[in-house]
Amino acid sequence: MDISIIQDSIPRLLHGAVTTVELTAVSLAFGLCLAVPFAIMRTHRNPLLWMPVYAFNFYFRGTPLLVQVFLVYYGSGQFQIFLTQVGLWTFFQQATFCAVLTLTLNTAAYTCEILRGGIEAISFGEIEAARACGMSGLLLYRRIILPKAFRLAWPAYTNEVVFLLQATSLVSIITVMDITGVARMVASRSFAFYELYITAAILYLILVYGVLSFFRKVEYRLSGHLRHPSLR
């Protein structure tokens, strides 16, 4: 056991942890922006609206994230001429851009299905009552359906956040320097494999359980109206 290597690499690993958190937060934010309209389309009656989203979700949930990452990062090289013409090649050259793009699409698909569950679990009575009050379209979604769906989907969304946080480790394979990326680089140079991977694992454990406790706190706040008065 070489403690000094762990001590020396801690600052770099923490730097990697910042990258991990940034990747997770940015992908979650973009993914949620996509997932909300997708979930509304997914629950719509019109097949022209729900079918494309269904296909998107099916593809991104049915294939491994690693394949998706490679498809975007390496696969875009096959369309280099076209992408250069439309001016997008500079983006696809960057590993970080490809990583965020893939993670965003992946989490959008999972979040969409989670939100769909939430939307479908809302009782008809509430929607009928809202309609009876004269709410329609956007107002109904903004005031009644989406807040309720978010509340119902929160525990499942917590799981998705934790999975995404762990899934970001895959982007180390396309040279992004997150926790795993730093650990792999230092380990392959110093041959201190288990020291670094165990340290990386501990960092992930801290992040995951930190995120979990934060989301549980939010859940507790969100469900105040459901608790028995004696528990408040």
Next chain:
Amino acid sequence: MTLFNLKGYGWMLWEGVQLTVLVGVVSMAVAILLGLVGAWGKLSGSQVARAIAGTYTTMIRGIPELVMILLIYYGVPTLIQDIFDVNIDFNPFIAGVATIGFIYGAFSTEVFRGSYLAVSRGQIEAAKATGMNRNLLFRRILLPQMWRFALPGLGNVWMVLIKATALVSVIQLPELMRNADIASRATRLPFTCYFAASLIYLLLTVVSMSLQQRAEVWANRGIRRT
């Protein structure tokens, strides 16, 4: 159709699929065994067993699969070398199966724990009252019923597990993902190769879904739906 021409590397993907399925099935068997042991630990009266099983599931839920694979394939041999001073080299197949089985064992632990709790207490009491010992009780009463309750959960574990086998490609096991990688370098058609691989994974998912549905119908035969 240059976009969908694999230039004769299709057979390589086919060979990869076979290994992917093999890794998946063996890992699933390991995961089921570990899951049963883990569930026994979580539900046991012994505090030590509960603590070990609890630590196991808590740790696995917080560590990414990739880090686990790297830790087991590269870390464990060097750890053994440091402690016992013996040189061992892991076979990528064994390391991959061990890692994936170990990770998904934690998930099936929760599945089996839930399915044990779903068996009604009265049946267990009745079995004890008729004089069955613990082994007989497990074999005749618990296992046949737990199986049925566990099937949907195990199906989900399998669906995630088969996708996770793609990660074994980082330790150079020539399964589907690794072979797609090799083919993409040789043909210089990365999009085509990875897209073909992704469609094969999609096919595996679809086949698994229909098998799961059939298995559930079979397991629930003769059960009245209330």
